[in-house]
Amino acid sequence: MSLVKSDENTPLLRGDITSGGDADRSRWRSIRVMYFTMFLSSVGFTIVITSIWPYLKKIDESADASFLGWVVAAYSLGQMVASPLFGLWSNHRPRREPLICSIFINVSANIYYAYVYLPPSHKTIHMLLARTFVGIGAGNVAVVRSYVAGATSLKERTSAMANMSACQALGFILGPALQAALSFIGETGVSVNVIQLQVNMYTAPALLAACLGIINILLVILVLREHGVDDHGNHIRAINYTSEEQVDVAPEAEDDIDQIAVFASNVLFFVILFIFAVFETISTPLSMDMFAWTRKEAVLYNGIILAAIGFESILVFVVVKVVSARVGDRPLLLGGLILIFAGFFILLPWGNQYPKIQWADIQNNTMPAIRLAPTSPSNTSLEHTGCPYEQAWCLFTPVIHLAQYITSDILIGVGYPTCNVMSYTLYSKILGPKPQGVYMGWLTASGSGARTLGPVFVSHVYTILGPRWAFTVICGIVLAAIVLLSAMYKRLVAFSVRHGRI
Helix, strand or coil: CHHHHHHHCCCHHHCCCCCCCHHHHHHHHHHHHHHHHHHHHHHHHHCCCCCHHHHHHHHCCCCCHHHHHHHHHHHHHHHHHHHHHHHHHHHHCCCHHHHHHHHHHHHHHHHHHHCCCCCCCCHHHHHHHHHHHHHHHHHHHHHHHHHHHHCCCHHHHHHHHHHHHHHHHHHHHHHHHHHHHHHHHCCCCEEEHHHCEEECCCCHHHHHHHHHHHHHHHHHHHCCCCCEECCCCCEECCHHHCCHHHCCCCCCCCCCCCHHHHHHHHHHHHHHHHHHHHHHHHHHHHHHHHHCCCHHHHHHHHHHHHHHHHHHHHHHHHHHHHHHHHHCHHHHHHHHHHHHHHHHHHCCCCCCCCCCEECCCCCCCCCCCCCCCCCCCCCCCCCCCCEECCCHHHHCCCCCCHHHHHHHHHHHHHHHHHHHHHHHHHHHHHHCCCCCHHHHHHHHHHHHHHHHHHHHHHHHHHHHHCHHHHHHHHHHHHHHHHHHHHHHCCCCCCHHHHCCCC
8 A cells, every 4th residue: 555655646747756776767767768758859840840841842843832732741651650669569579679770860861861951853852751760760659658558557647657648749749949049040150061061050950959969869778678567567577678578467358358449549649640730720810811910920829839739738637637637537537538529619700700812802891802914012022911812711701800819829738748648558558458559559559640631620610711711610529529539438447447456
């Protein structure tokens, strides 16, 4: 009983131990290396995300926005393919092997990205391949999650997953910030003729990510050790270092995993990642159409909003660790989905005020009279702002007000991180004591698939049908997820609880 009690009060970031000795200290050091790996995975995606488009145009003026979509999606596609493979590898070999291999791929891919301007032709294809390999390297997320799940007790699990999600959110915030800090180098930058490298505002972030990856490899080699604990926190021999017959785990454990609960968890995780991918993708075009922001204003204001949401997420992860101990994981997951539903429901257009129409004379409070010939913009800028008349829905869809947009951001900024950490915390508990590499690989793959399909879905539905249809469909998807969670509620329980061990 004293062991369980101490587990409840273990502050993971301080690395307090639950059963004493060097093994516990080593276990927490290894878990922190996993936190850092998750942080770098997030940084690897966001550190170049704001400069991909100008870099793409710099190396090939003929590149269009549709190809940009493929370049952005390439990361998620690579991660989706690699995650189950790295997960399978980690089940049968020491986790250092897939981790070092994946991080090395990531480092090499970032260096490749920094050189895509060099080939005489097909530069855009080289960029596409570079981002794909960066995504393949990020497939180690499955290994990271399975390691943390296997190295924490049942009571520690939510706190550990919340810490890991906080590191991921921190990477999401710092990635664009690092890119902005390196932008002072400018487009010309510095040339290193010996290795034919041009260090500028586009290549420097990728090179920085490669340097951080090298540090990550050293930490994995020098600090990471294989650790495993059972659901009570007692140390067991790592499955990766010995045969399954020698591990203190019931041989029928894998057969007893509730596969229906596993499938439902994957579906819920897909929906959660799909929703946030839609949210990320739609923010810039929606704000430009509805608030007549310029490109510069949209990048600046939405960057501030996304950074604020990132900080909000970190606070949510801290609160989640406390609240989940009192109310449990499932109620928090349900509450997060309800907040996401409310966030998108608030975004539905209403009223009789219409957005400013780009290339047209309008009256804001009446149905606009359209003239197809462009008019001079009202300000001195050459950039036209407002909702383009080519999008037919702009003519009859009411404007979404800034207050709606901000309120929605706040609600989704609380709901998404709650759902994110609760979904894979529940998932790891459902799987039980067996190695979780392959299962975590499928979970990561489902999330990567969602991040690939979400932008494609919303860009087509929003452009053709407008925000009313786009957000109505999203509300329907979230509502379906709430129904699924309610139907599966009694099955989404920890393996040990289901079998009466705890």
